[in-house]
Amino acid sequence: MTLERLWQVLDPLWADPRVLSALFCGSAAAVVLLKRLGHRRIQQKMEEARRARDLALERMEKAARRFKQENPGTQTAHILSLTMVELAEKLKEGSLSPESVLYSYMGKALEVNREVNCVIDFIHGCEDQLQKVKQQKEKGLLYGIPVSIKDHIDCKGHVSSAGLVKFLGQVKEEDSVIVQVLKSQGAIPFVKTNIPQTMINYDCSNLIFGQTLNPLNHQKTPGGSSGGEGALIAGGGSLLGIGSDVAGSIRLPSSFCGLCGLKPTGFRISKLGVISPITGMNSVIGMLGPIARDVDSLALCMKALLCEEMFRLDPTVPPIPFDEEVYTSSKPLRIGYYEEDGYFQPSPSMKRAVQQTRKLLQEAGHTIVPFAPPKIDYMVDELFTRGIFSDGAAHLVDSFKGDIVDPNLKSQFNTYKLPALVKRILAIILKPIVYRTEFIAKWRKQKLDVILCPVLGPAFNHGYAGKLFAATSYTNLYNVLNFPAGVVPVSTVTRADEEELKHYRGHYEDPWDKRLKEAVEGAVGLPVAVQCVALPWQEELCLRFMKEVENLSRGMRRNA
Template sequence: MTQERLWQVLDPLWADPRILSALFCGSAAAIVLLKHLGRRRILQKMEEARRTRDLALERMEKAAHRFKQENPGIQTAHILSLSMVELVEKLKEGSLSPESVLYSYMGKALEVNQEVNCVIDFIHGCEDQLRKLKKQKEKGLLYGIPVSIKDHIDCKGHVSTAGLVKYLGQVKEEDSVIVQVLKSQGAIPFVKTNIPQTMINYDCSNLIFGQTLNPLNHQKTSGGSSGGEGALIAGGGSLLGIGSDVAGSIRLPSSFCGLCGLKPTGFRISKLGVISPITGMSSVIGMLGPMARDVDSLALCMKALLCEEMFRLDPTVPPIPFDEEVYTSSKPLRIGYYEGDGYFQPSPSMKRAVQQTRKLLQEAGHTIVPFAPPKIDYVVDELFTRGIFSDGAAHLVDSFKGDIVDPNLKSQFNTYRLPAFVKRILAIILKPIVYRTEFIAKWRKQRLDVILCPALGPAFNHGYAGKLFAATSYTNLYNVLNFPAGVVPVSTVTRADEEELKHYRGHYEDPWDKRLKESKPYLVAILGAHKALQKNWYQQDIHTLLAAVVVWKWLGKRHIQKKIEEARRTRDEGVKKMAKTIQQFREQVSSDKTDAILSLPLLELSGRLQEGSLSPRTVLYTYVEKALEVTQQTNCVQYFIPECEEQLQEIQQQREKGLLYGIPVSIKDHIGHKGHLSTCGLVKFLGTPEQEDSVLVKVLKRQGAIPFAKTNVPQSLFNYDCSNLIFGQTLNPLNHQKTPGGSSGGEGALIAGGGSLLGIGSDIGGSIRLPCSFCGLCGLKPTAERLSLSGISGPVNGIVSDPSLKPQVNFCRIPRLGKKLLALILKPLFPRMADYLNALCGMRSVKEMWDHQHQIEVYRSEFITQWRELQLDVMLCPVLGPAFTMGFPGKLLSAISSTMLYNVLNFPAGVVPVSTVTEDDEEELKLYRGCCDDPWDRTLKQAVAGAVGLPVAVQCVALPWQDELCLRFMKEVETLSRAKGAA
């Protein structure tokens, strides 16, 4: 009876369409209001994060200023001029104090940050670390060295944001393992650097902290996802930075910023305490690695990290110490090389750099053997893309709930979006074996010791990294292989390179190759016209509904924007504090001394720190000052780590000096540092500081290093630009129109700018190697599992909206069926793009995942077989570069084929700058058509144009666990290239 009466009452209502329309519109309005409130909360969190950043930087400035006032005779210029090795020597001998070094770099980091926006936090514990150093009897290997740290590496008392709002406010309770080890070795982590949102970008921008610029050219990206590190180091604000690399995120910023960066073998460095954008993914191995201005700094950092403290803190790390004998050996090597991988044709300057390096190596008595990596298109599509997005990117898409997508990630994100049921597949753990076996077999067949190859570079224009993620093929190869790989700057882009770029066509002459060629940043206006036509009484109701939808979406964005603004305020406050500290430091230490410190290579700096001729305090503040300067120019530091002062005190109290005693180290955003955010460029991580240091940070501290800054990353880390909506775009310190690369673009920019001597990044497809390539640095992707990933954060739940990620994100949102249909349409015209789209569809069953695992094992086996047939020791090959113009990395995610190959293989790979882009390179670029002459090739041409004078790096690769051999090869390339340059 009750139901009948109810229907009697409701029946007239259902019959009246106006009432139904009113109910529908009211419900829609309520939903819109909820979305608005959600967006408003996000925006409030961003604003709070920015305030926190500003306060941290203000504290950093005060600390540096205070020290300067107390030490008016400090020779900042001298300190900043020293290599890390020289600085360590002076610190150990006592001719420089750790205080003078730390505060010099604090001041410089503030200066660099003002220029490029690379620092997102000041690790305030660096001053405590400085005090601890004084109490230590033994000086670690990185004694007194200030270190900048990528955003997602946990530092105690700081947030690891990954460029996401959801991590804001989540203050870490302890350092990541890598930060702990750095501190144990006497290093002083002092800043956290910017990253792209989620770190799935090799640009360096997020909506919380904004875009990090390339200090070498502000129109270029610093690369990503360790772009904050790249910009800070390239700008001189850090001597050493810690980034991460899953597809080139260390190597690309290094390439773009003219730095050296190393992607070690996977698992060799602990990732405990480092957040990651994708959890459960193991078919492609991301890892942490150092970024610096020279290979000796990388080697010293690796020696410091691969210690008993690392193995104790993270038992999952293979207890394999650094092999000094291999690194210092002078035995001639059998070197495999290739000038292109057949997937993305390297830019003219990159091709010339490989040829030039090959010639130098041959003249030096090494055996050079041509090598052809097998089936790179298969690696990019089936092994890397299908492996990293085995759930159809559903997990990554889910990470952006409660966030706003960085426009640089849109094109990626819209590609990744898929139905929720696919997420279940992430529970299955994969371990790639086959392709690596194949690769090693080929390596051994040719009896190679190491490989010389291109890196991606020179630096891309802003925004292009998100559009050309596949262009990291030169770096992500060694993530797949899990081979240690590094980049070494060997040259700069010339006018001839620019001219040759005009003729660039790429391998496929498809849209990717066209994008790679593009030089000038451009805006694409997407206008959506929704016409509501109703030939009856309810037209007004439909207009009301459309308005409600708009309001709903606006409210959601407003909430995110507030979180972003808060994060920026926090960052800015931290910068101001750091700047005040540096101001006091400046009054006590002369510019000549700080300049001299900054000029020292890491090994020399370490030696001086160990002997006591330099104090860790002087070194730390010298680099903090420089990091401030670099981040002002390039926006590479997300946060300065104020605890670096505590670390400074701790290492000074220690009896034994660690290998990194007093060495300031910059750390990529997502590497956990207690008390600091690891944002991954995502709003969701704002407000959630790490509870403890990541293992890597712990080891760095144990070795006496001083993590002093967390550097910027692209949103979600899945971009090789370096931009997120929280901390903004990181610029390439060598050219501000170019990106520093990503996802370790903040590290690349900071080290290339001189704001860090040593940086810790991560690499999943070139994220260390690409920033090194773009910024003219040396960087190493070690073999996976050689360094702990404990404490390394990554986005897990949030929304993407960094502009540099927009192209990628937009692809993610296409339903699986839509991707399949689009791939079918594109196949006749642009087969490469069609295959990539198919790969993004993900896997739908456990069987598919097991098949995928088997395919990786087969490919690795084929690659190794070819390597062994040639009896190779190492491999020389290209890396993506020179630096892209801002915005381009997000349009060319697939362009990282050069780096992602070695992520799939899990081979150690590094990049070394060997040249610069010339006028001839630019002229040759005009003829560039790429491999397919498709939109990607055209975009690539645009991305690398206008790079005259920017660094061009090459990639050096070794077999798994032969990270020391990879470093030795990188050192050989660096030495020969510098000798040629000096001549």
């Protein structure tokens, strides 16, 4: 049949409204049907992942129960009460066995998970690793220490999901470099922890494994994207976790959960074997780092990681071992500080934490110097926002094909889907600047050793993190600058803080300022932290400063 003949046959049909209506209805029904079939396939993949998690946790529970039955005299409560440094010493001297420690933490992690939903997989090879550790001739720095691992860091035989259906079923054939190094130092990676979908959010929710709660207050998020780590460690189910940080993803869970966390300089720790749904990050440097209950644990972890094994496995990592002399120094410091950045007004407790810590440092003999970060608005709008999505967020959006967007990510995701033309117009409006050089020049001019500043907090109520990405200006600044930055809890939210929050207006009195007030309210008794910063490659100095703050703030935490 020729095209003309076909048209003659169809032409009368187009004129019939009933036929047109049927065609349109049929097309719409087909679209709806295809969408439903697509959603059903997605749901099936999610259900399979949840079943796999449940089976893994059942296996973990059986192993922990078996050990408990066979070793009824194990002092679990005592083991769980020890700091990581104390535990490492007892394991090394042989007064505690690696088995008693591993299975005690397995049992506690299961207990915490039932309460807050933070564990997404049991690393079943941990029992084999336990036997290998016992047979090692030389005991590594982390001999027998159980370690929790963030979801997207590869572990052999397990999936790194990033909270996306796209990555489900992709079982990794080998460990990431950081997991290999941990094992070489005698550590025992034993669980993987939950994250927000895509990890570009500081909540901790995805449609595969659900919402993780803050163990200190279930109405609050534990933060993100290393939120599962924060929740598990704060709940007592782990004492050392490995997270990652692109805009504050180690520091925000540490702040929200009352923990210590370190974001190192980019490339000081290997990132080989870590997946990401984002490509083309230009001016923003993401990195891996530790989360723990105290600063000494962070220092021990860094000392263990910065070893010949890491430098051998990843020659792109500069072979700079940990400088113990810098960490243990007692030389007075010249400390720059700021109470707010001029972009997002801090909550009352954030500001008070810096003020009180500054006073304690001054009384301890350190020199305190006011410091104002230059051009924060340009840093956030130009260098951070454009730098993290230098491909126009195309790869991130593409990762959602065959997936469903988590409700907590929708407001952000809608921005990422803006047409390329709109993004280009925005890019013209936002003028690039040479920022890092300007910042360091100001630092040098004031002869600073380190900087004390706020970190976002206290913990947010559920649903707000995805609507307040700009509030990460206090943390994402140091991803753009690529400076090491750590978080130390120093106080708790008081009733006076909560009362003052009622009068919070923000810098611009816009919807985002109003949201911050709503996000942090109802936090009396929750931890408040500060941020400690050093120049690139000076992790040891950053940790030394964090240790000083930790020691000085002990009285403040008790009296809060």
